[in-house]
Amino acid sequence: MSGNWENAYFPGNTRTKARRMTGSAGKIEEVFGARMRDFTTIGIGGNADRMMFPRSAQEVQEILKAEREEGREIRFLGAGSNLLVHDGGVRGTVLCLKKNMGKMLFSSGGSVIAEGGTMLPRFAVLCALSGFSGVEELAGIPGTVGGALTMNAGAFGRTIGEIAEWVEIVDMEGSLHRFETRNVRFGYREAEFPVRGLVSRVGFRLASGVPDQVFERMKRINEKRRAAQPWGERTFGSTFRNPADRESAGYLLELAGMKGAREGDAAFSEKHANFLVNLGRATASDALRLIETGRKRVRSKAGVMLALEVKLWGAAGD
Ligand SMILES: Cc1cc2nc3c(=O)[nH]c(=O)nc-3n(C[C@H](O)[C@H](O)[C@H](O)COP(=O)(O)OP(=O)(O)OC[C@H]3O[C@@H](n4cnc5c(N)ncnc54)[C@H](O)[C@@H]3O)c2cc1C
Missing domain, CATH: 3.90.78.10 (UDP-N-acetylenolpyruvoylglucosamine reductase, C-terminal domain)
Structure with missing residues (x-):
């Protein structure tokens, strides 16, 4: 991949050195030999050849186009909360969204947009604070919005597919698409999108709620989870x-x-x-x-x- 390189120390919990690739909006951070055990909730896994941390759908597009040209294998990583990575690690490039793609936009009328790397617990808390209800059941799932939509994650009778209105996907060639979720086939812990690719943003339609009541409900649900599962x-x-x-x-x-x-x-x-x-x-x-x-x-x-x-x-x- 072309671009100007500079060495930089990656501020995460890996000791590997990071470099930055120049994208259209500046440098895109990347780490060679990232320890996957530092990026999965189970704390298991060998190294990924290379991990990149895009900041926008546009940077994802640039990376996917370039990686395709180079013929490199590519994988998408959220919070690594549903992953078991082999001790020998993974080859090719891993695109990690959790670090730099967690922005949200709240509008009146119950419309919320979240980037693919937004953590669900944070999303649920900010929805509650903004007076939106409907995400409480998902608040204890330690994944990202993109990973959750891909898995159609759910709990306590609610799945993320039910509250999502549209999804933005960067396909494997680097083109950006937007689909209404009625065009997505959601199943039990799976979602079939019209194109294969990375979930860069999701639009939600939520009901309005009184923040205190929404928080109270969230608390009760999380207590049930804590009582039944390891915490x-x-x-x-x-x-x-x-x-x-x-x-x-x-x-x-x-x-x-x-x-x-x-x-x-x-x-x-x-x-x-x-x-x-x-x-x-x-x-x-x-x-x-x-x-x-x-x-x-x-x-x-x-x-x-x-x-x-x-x-x-x-x-x-x-
Ligand atoms: C303590 C605990 C409790 C949990 N409870 C629940 C629960 O109640 N209900 C439930 O459904 N799950 C639960 N999970 C599992 C997990 O949190 C969910 O499956 C979650 O949605 C995974 O999100 P992630 O961002 O961590 O995805 P990852 O683990 O990073 O990835 C999972 C899959 O999604 C793909 N992926 C990730 N991000 C993207 C993206 N942006 N675009 C395209 N593909 C992507 C990955 O390539 C991979 O195939 C739990 C996990 C833990 C550790």
């Missing part, structure tokens, strides 16, 4: 999808004796068997061994083949 631990949330027309994956794992089961420093939480936690120095190999054991035990005990909800990156994944 403040390193995890990627649900390991397996809940199978259709059966008991939940957590129940089936518990039935199969997997609650608290451990491989190295990876364990199925004592609090919620479907939450895999990193007890310290877990590796992706530990986590994958544990996942396999859980899957086999549930199959033999309940005759159900569990499917993964967590996304795998690297040798064992996409």
Whole structure:
């Protein structure tokens, strides 16, 4: 990729050196050999060849066009809260939105626009402060708006797809599109967009609410979450999808004796068997061994083949 280079120290928690590529609006920050364990909530994963931190959809477009010309593999990263990255890391370029693409715009009448890297908990709090209701159920999901829309994340009977009105996507060739969400096929923890690419902005239509009441509701919902799930631990949330027309994956794992089961420093939480936690120095190999054991035990005990909800990156994944 062309551009002027300068060395700079990356102010995050990685010790690798960062450089900056010159885009149309100035330098785009990038890190070579970024440690993926620093960018995932489970704290597991080898290095990414290169990670870039665009500040706008336009910079995303520039990067995607250039990467395509170079024939490099490209991946999109939000908060890394639904990811298990292989110990050998990932090749090519990772575009990380959480750092520099978290701007929001609130308008009267319930219309809110959020960039793809906006964190959901922050989004929910600012919606409440602005007198908008409808995001409370999602406030405890530690992902970005872009990652959540891609996964159609949801909780307590609400999914993000229900409150999104439109989505802006930069396709793999670097072209920008905007779609009404009625043209997106939302399913259980998945969304099929008319084009494949990066979610750069999402428009929401929200109901009005009294801030104090919205906060109170959010608090009650988060307390329920805290009571049922590990809190403040390193995890990627649900390991397996809940199978259709059966008991939940957590129940089936518990039935199969997997609650608290451990491989190295990876364990199925004592609090919620479907939450895999990193007890310290877990590796992706530990986590994958544990996942396999859980899957086999549930199959033999309940005759159900569990499917993964967590996304795998690297040798064992996409
Ligand atoms: C403690 C905890 C609790 C959780 N609770 C819930 C819950 O209640 N409900 C729920 O649904 N999930 C839950 N999750 C899982 C996770 O938070 C969600 O799936 C979340 O939406 C993932 O967002 P992210 O930004 O972290 O995505 P990432 O993990 O970074 O990425 C997930 C996938 O989305 C893609 N992606 C990310 N950003 C973009 C983008 N801008 N454009 C295109 N593709 C993108 C990635 O390539 C990857 O395939 C929980 C996780 C944790 C750790």
